[in-house]
Amino acid sequence: MPAYVGVDHQGIIRYLSNTPHPDSPAIEAVQGYAIPGFQNAHSHAFQYAMAGLAEIHPEGKADDFWSWREAMYQCALLVGPEEAQAIATMLYAEMLRHGYTHVAEFHYIHHDKDGQPYSNLAEMGERMVLAAQSAGIKITLVPVFYQRGGFGLDPQPRQRRFISKTTDDYLRLLEASGKVIQSYPNASLGCSIHSLRAVNFADIARTLDLVPMALPFHIHVAEQQREVMDCLAFCGVRPMQWLLENLPVDDRFHLVHATHLDDKEISGIVANKANVVLCPSTEGNLGDGIFRMKEFAAMGGRWSIGTDSHIGLNPWEEFRMMDYRQRITTHHRNTFNGDAAKYLVNEEITTGRRAMGITDREFFAPGQPLDALVLDAHSPLLSATSLKHILSSTVYAGDPHLHAGTIVNGKWIVRKQEHIRLDEIRAEFASAMRRLSTR
């Protein structure tokens, strides 16, 4: 059954029906299936510059998350504002091609290469917003409070671009970031503590008391086993346990990774209606561990996905990784009850929107912006498939070749795999990468 959609000049849906509007002729007929745009709830844009560069492993030398992190620190010291913007613009264009229409940028490169604040405190954050504007993706800028070099440790010189010394320093940065986003359409603000290892516990509690209640709150937690062990050694409790016992954990919380949870922690997250942000391709690439997805989903846990280090940008692949890790370890196929594809897509979009600070639960409805990924009804697989199996065929057997394009605010930003400004964005990215000469 066809859908008839009318949008105004801002791309807001004004008409949605299975019959045409009597007074307005159809302008464009699309042979496809629209689903709401995916929400990318966790991004460190600059890390796209090093995607795939940390995969050569010399014999006899151990390589894990912590050695990868050293490579990441080197990359973070190289990028100036121009490069950061060019990298993020290319990345965001690629996200759009893969069907994401909104990104939460978990942003912690705040200062210049010497560790001094820019005269505009939010200079680097503003570059992320400019990149999003230029690529045509919506952005929630999440400035990150990063203070320490590890549990009880001073920051390292190589972390100098990240550091807010005090809660007040962070609040000034947050305020400056808030002013920036007011100057741009399609931009909003979140707030964040990097992780328990990166901020004094007393300052974490104080920050949470002082940031505006309406902002979504993001934090990395329990990504690595060593992080859990370090936290235990430092304070006697596990990271997620500390959060549950010491902070008013609620539905504002978006817990990034939350990979290593015990029974009490997993039920505590669900009972407090907190959300988890899973980053399956990055978590796999970094050898983090396996999130207890099957149990969490059965308990009604809320989650979204993020592409984090951007080693993978394909949402279908993220869903499959989540499901297949469970199938491989449980030896059962039914990770989720009922229509798994429908569950995965719905949950990602619904909780992903909340990670962006969007409280409205409606999406394809009058008054809402038309943001959509359109699947190509003429693709060989989908054209031979009944409506009942369109989504499951796409989630389990699809890739971006099934995409007809991506629409943001009622406008095609990507069509047939090509971003409308691809040539310009690609040239700026190539020039930035030549200057960095890391690839």
Ligand SMILES: [Zn+2]
């Ligand atoms: Zn992260």
